[in-house]
Amino acid sequence: MIECEGLVKIFKTDDLEVVALQGLNISVKEGEMMAIIGNSGSGKSTMLNILGGLDRPSAGQVRVGEWDLLKITDDQLVEYKRKTVGFIWQNNARNLLPYLTAIENVEMPMMLNGKTDHAYAKQLLEWVGLKDRMYNKLHQLSGGEQQRVAIAISLSNRPRLLLADEPTGSVDTQTSDNIMQIFRRLNQELGVTIVIVTHDLSLAEKVDRVVAIRDGLTSTEFIKRNPNLNHEGGEFLMGAGGLQEVHEAYVVIDRVGRLQVPKEYLQALQIKDKASMELDGDKIIIRAPKTWEGNLG
Numbered sequence: 330m331i332e333c334e335g336l337v338k339i340f341k342t343d344d345l346e347v348v349a350l351q352g353l354n355i356s357v358k359e360g361e362m363m364a365i366i367g368n369s370g371s372g373k374s375t376m377l378n379i380l381g382g383l384d385r386p387s388a389g390q391v392r393v394g395e396w397d398l399l400k401i402t403d404d405q406l407v408e409y410k411r412k413t414v415g416f417i418w419q420n421n422a423r424n425l426l427p428y429l430t431a432i433e434n435v436e437m438p439m440m441l442n443g444k445t446d447h448a449y450a451k452q453l454l455e456w457v458g459l460k461d462r463m464y465n466k467l468h469q470l471s472g473g474e475q476q477r478v479a480i481a482i483s484l485s486n487r488p489r490l491l492l493a494d495e496p497t498g499s500v501d502t503q504t505s506d507n508i509m510q511i512f513r514r515l516n517q518e519l520g521v522t523i524v525i526v527t528h529d530l531s532l533a534e535k536v537d538r539v540v541a542i543r544d545g546l547t548s549t550e551f552i553k554r555n556p557n558l559n560h561e562g563g564e565f566l567m568g569a570g571g572l573q574e575v576h577e578a579y580v581v582i583d584r585v586g587r588l589q590v591p592k593e594y595l596q597a598l599q600i601k602d603k604a605s606m607e608l609d610g611d612k613i614i615i616r617a618p619k620t621w622e623g624n625l626g
């Protein structure tokens with residue numbers, strides 16, 4: 330569904346260039362529900378905005394389904410956003426109209442696209458658990474309920490791909506769990522591919538695969554040890570433990586063999602610009618370079 334290779338995004342301001350993505354590789358399969366984690370400034374939102382067609386990549390390859398987002402024309406981009414992708418933000422107030430009811434909010438983008446489907450709008454609100462609230466005005470709904478309206482809206486164009494940027498960032502734990510369960514159900518029952526960007530590790534535990542981004546590059550990938558663990562009875566059975574309790578961690582190696590060594594490891598061994606590397610049976614050993622002072626004299 331998504332293939333990014335060597336994705337670069339440079340933001341140019343008056344006299345400054347910020348390289349937000351430095352050649353990012355990521356691939357997401359059709360029907361996957363995965364998360365992207367990373368510290369503030371690591372490039373998560375930049376990546377999601379490119380995938381959502383809200384921003385243009387500077388270089389590299391990025392394909393979503395049959396669309397090539399580097400070569401796509403402005404007109405095609407409008408069509409891509411209308412047909413392929415749905416977007417959910419942390420703060421959805423900017424997408425919702427407070428003086429309309431929940432169902433009118435869901436029908437609005439349908440109307441703008443030229444075809445209102447009242448039955449589908451109702452079904453969407455039922456899916457997100459707002460059957461009894463659909464004729465309430467937005468301002469009569471709680472923050473968590475408004476977030477669920479936003480999820481229904483993001484699905485109004487029947488997208489194959491749903492992108493969510495910190496979707497649980499401003500709600501409590503229970504609402505957050507509820508939103509994740511809705512995502513899981515949409516993923517399983519409608520087959521929507523879901524990519525969630527977050528810095529919340531507990532949220533990342535509830536997906537099958539997590540890709541960590543560091544300094545605009547993919548660094549580590551976490552794959553769930555037992556993918557069935559989440560699905561029984563639609564409940565999340567995950568404990569409060571860290572990501573590594575349920576996921577196996579893998580370092581990401583790109584096509585030409587490059588990988589990112591965590592800063593903590595390099596600092597611990599005082600490795601700066603070079604290291605020695607050695608194949609030792611079934612492992613590769615990376616060490617601080619030998620110091621030669623003693624041998625030079």
Ligand SMILES: Nc1ncnc2c1ncn2[C@@H]1O[C@H](COP(=O)(O)OP(=O)(O)OP(=O)(O)O)[C@@H](O)[C@H]1O
Binds near residue numbers: 342349375
């Ligand atoms: N429009 C822009 N103009 C200039 N620099 C930008 C712009 N958008 C993002 N950046 C810079 O690009 C880098 C990556 O930002 P991005 O918002 O993608 O990070 P993030 O991982 O989503 O962070 P956060 O979790 O804080 O949202 C940062 O250094 C940021 O300052």
